[in-house]
Amino acid sequence: MAETHTLIIHGWSDCSGSFVEMKKRFEENGIGTVDTILYADYESREDNITFNDVIDGLHRRLIEKELINPDGSAKFDLNIVIHSTGGLVVRHWIWRYYADRIEECPVKRIVMLAPANFGSPLAHRGKSFLGRLVKGRWKIGDFLEVGRRLLDGLELASPYQWELAHRDLFSKQVSYYNKDQIQLTILTGIEDYSGIRGWVNKPGTDGTIVIAGSSIDSIKMKLDFSDSSTPCEWTQTSTAHDYAFGVIAGLDHGSIVSEFEKGDGEIIDLTIEALKIDKPEKFEAYKTKIDDITDLTYSTYAGRSKNKYSRYQQFIIHAIDDHGADIDDFTIEFYVYKASKAEKNLIDKRKYFNRKEEELSTRIHRELMREVHTYSKEKSYRRLLVNLENLNALLLKAREELGEFVISMKIYVPEIDKGIYYDLDSLQNIVIYSSDGVDGDAPSLFFGNTTTLIELEVDRRTSYVRIGRDPK
The missing domain is CATH 3.40.50.1820 (Alpha/Beta hydrolase fold, catalytic domain)
Structure with a gap:
């Protein structure tokens, strides 16, 4: 040549x-x-x-x-x-x-x-x-x-x-x-x-x-809130x-x-x-x-300007329903629990915070949501940017106070009208990070200078469709 x-x-x-x-x-x-x-x-x-x-x-x-x-x-x-x-x-x-x-x-x-x-x-x-x-x-x-x-x-x-x-x-x-x-x-x-x-x-x-976001070392995580049998899935890429x-x-x-x-x-x-x-x-x-x-x-x-020059990680989140349609109006929250409260990547609804878990949840949620951007033309897409130096300090504190712990994520979606709504009962509290790393098949959630894509799927339902013996 x-x-x-x-x-x-x-x-x-x-x-x-x-x-x-x-x-x-x-x-x-x-x-x-x-x-x-x-x-x-x-x-x-x-x-x-x-x-x-x-x-x-x-x-x-x-x-x-x-x-x-x-x-x-x-x-x-x-x-x-x-x-x-x-x-x-x-x-x-x-x-x-x-x-x-x-x-x-x-x-x-x-x-x-x-x-x-x-x-x-x-x-x-x-x-x-x-x-x-x-x-x-x-x-x-x-x-x-x-x-x-x-x-x-x-x-x-x-x-x-x-x-x-x-x-x-x-x-x-x-x-x-x-x-x-x-x-x-x-x-x-x-x-x-x-x-x-x-x-x-x-x-x-x-x-x-x-x-x-200049790096192309990326991975995708799918959180399916409509199916409790497979709530958390890492896309093989x-x-x-x-x-x-x-x-x-x-x-x-x-x-x-x-x-x-x-x-x-x-x-x-x-x-x-x-x-x-x-x-x-x-x-x-x-x-x-x-x-x-x-x-x-x-x-x-290192340490300059309040960790301004630390390694960061970017998360791009996209919310869809079970038909693949965009969900524009949603809220996500992050929680911290002792690892013993997690079962099969889920936090049981009957499990409640203790004071330390609640305090750590507030601080870690605030750190994860510190830099949020909602895409202007399609609000089902959002970007989070996380300072990993600051986050790692909180993860270390959580381990010192709780021992082994997990971070879970929950999505909240309002109903569309009285007859079209999302299945709120299926919006489970899904574990996305475990401090003991017991899930050997999943990559680490937090990794510097990377972008992680997260797809959230929620079950959309309607009461406007009926089948019956008698005419309406």
């Missing part, structure tokens, strides 16, 4: 002009030439453009530029370097055109710089009037357009992210993100914005994307684990790219090293190196 080409893909409200210095660094370090390092541009602030449009246009342009064959098969080996929203673009493109024929995919290496794989807390702000003033287009005919359809997908807990994860991460096949097929490297900064831009900062972010994930000191969402304006630097060296890996064993060594850098970053920042 001919020489390797490298494609640079930008994020929302950006363009290839921001990556000129990156291309220069690549040329200087032997990644390619001016002719083999290319930019991919898309109009991210066009309100009508969708992710489907972007990946369709990307595929067609690659064919037109003769970087892939007309049938999509590989003509050259391809490196892809993305920033921010570009992560969703390249994942979507690979799934759409190559999921069932990955051996024909031209992509050999991907470096994601601060990717928004599971959204950004700034996306819904971008759709606001203030967001349109700051980021909107100022052309006649496109006045104040911000790319609403893309921002819908970028918003935290969006159905687009949920569905894409089911397509490319929760497949039945072995993940194609591995050392032998597509070598994936994800690098993000740990700092958020300083100065006047700091007003947009949110916990656990690099100023724009959620650090835990082939989620990617064989990839490099690094959190780098001193960088935020913008500086992870602007650092390439310098002649050298850690992020430059790590990106170039990832693009030059030519053997699986070298990728294994690179992963270990990145893990060590990440551990050093967190140890350096």
Whole structure:
């Protein structure tokens, strides 16, 4: 096969002009030439453009530029370097055109710089009037357009992210993100914005994307409140684990790219090293190196600003009824009980709190629900962000005061009207975490820099349908 080409893909409200210095660094370090390092541009602030449009246009342009064959098969080996929203673009493109024929995919290496794989807390702000003033287009005919359809997908807990994860991460096949097929490297900064831009900062972010949500190490948990025989189920997935994930000191969402304006630097060296890996064993060594850098970053920042720089975990929750229809109005609560009160992953309704359990339940519930975002266009989707340093301190306290304990979860759903309602009797208190880890088949619930999807299913019923001998 001919020489390797490298494609640079930008994020929302950006363009290839921001990556000129990156291309220069690549040329200087032997990644390619001016002719083999290319930019991919898309109009991210066009309100009508969708992710489907972007990946369709990307595929067609690659064919037109003769970087892939007309049938999509590989003509050259391809490196892809993305920033921010570009992560969703390249994942979507690979799934759409190559999921069932990955051996024909031209992509050999991907470096994601601060990717928004599971959204950004700034996306819904971008759709606001203030967001349109700051980021909107100022052309006649496109006045104040911000790319609403893309921002819908970028918003935290969006159905687009949920569905894409089911397509490319929760497949039945072995993940194609591995050392032998597509070598994936994800690098993000740990700092958020300083100065006047700091007003947009949110916990656990690099100023724009959620650090835990940049990783693709994800798993799904299903809580079926309509069936007491199988209340808690972990979906068996082939989620990617064989990839490099690094959190780098001193960088935020913008500086992870602007650092390439310098002649050298850690992020430059790590990106170039990832693009030059030519053997699986070298990728294994690179992963270990990145893990060590990440551990050093967190140890350096430990305890600063009230654990602001801790590892976080993101949870995306989706509530549906037994027909798969969305449930918009629901409340979830978390409880702590001594482990002896749990039977078969359930807390018996006849079991009551003691004082210590009640106090711990209040504190752990508050910590788990501290950062909640409800998706603006479909309220059945919600996102929780948990500071694991703070949570682990509470889990340790619970063990000291109760011994072995469990955390349970319960959902509350109001009736729709007098004849359509949800089966409240089946809304059981389901155990989702056990301190003794006795359920060896279930993965640990709490794991830093990951996103866990939780699907809640509730039985919907009606009294408006009757069958009888006599007419009404």
